[in-house]
Amino acid sequence: MTSSPRPPQDTGRPDPTGLGEESGYLLDNARAEAGERFVWLAELFDGVTRGHVDRLGVGPGSRCWEVGAGGPSVPAALAAAVGPTGYVLATDIDPSWLAAGDGYEVRRHDVAADPPPEPGTFDLVHARLVLVHLPDRARALATMVAALRPGGWLLVEDADTALQPLACLDDTGPAQRRANRLRDAVRELLTRRGADLRFGRTLPRVLRAAGLVEVAARGSFPVGGRACDRLEAATIRHVRGELLGAGLADDAEIDAHLAAIDAGELDLTLAPLISAWGRRPAEQTPENRA
Known part of the structure; x- marks a missing residue:
């Protein structure tokens, strides 16, 4: 689940197709750091995702759509x-x-x-850290719901960076305060690209509004450890140019932060990942029709 994903042919430069720019996604797939991020996100959250998938009854013969897959770990786990x-x-x-x-x-x-692939046929549709970045979340959600068979499950997992905005909870020294300033700067870049930093907490309501039933949610909140460190370093390297271009950080500040991570000086954490799920009603009625 945490093996290195296969890189694109040109990992050191922006994607020549321009997909990252067109999507408005700050953390696009076109750079080498994206592969590093996929590895550490898998380390932190694949166990969480697998647990929810298992509880929703995915097993032999199920049909699944992984939306905005990014790296291979979740599709490979679903295939298994x-x-x-x-x-x-x-x-x-x-x-x-x-x-x-x-x-x-x-x-x-x-x-x-795009329209949903094979509408009305999937037992599970899953998206992790996707909708929070999309300006047209409502349309994306409707596309995913339309792909479900009656009785199928939608599992959406998104961060809520406004709920917990700090990189270091124990804000006791200059290195920790610097980490939190840089986390604020990354959040500002995300906001400018159309991300909704409060989206995670809305997921249960959003799924009910989409006509799903048996809606529930849980949160996951990793604190400290190598995976959090390496994810932070890859993320900062990924957006370094944007931070500098926007005047939100300077080279010295970024270099000092990366050095503090490498030295193990920080107990880094992430925003909570909110996992929410709901089922498309087996029979449409006036009460549960989307």
């Missing part, structure tokens, strides 16, 4: 769960890090612009 009699579709606006033939199908797809 559904077996040869099931089907897993992994889509992304830039699927460079995905490998067709690893037990799942890969397609380029924009969930906020």
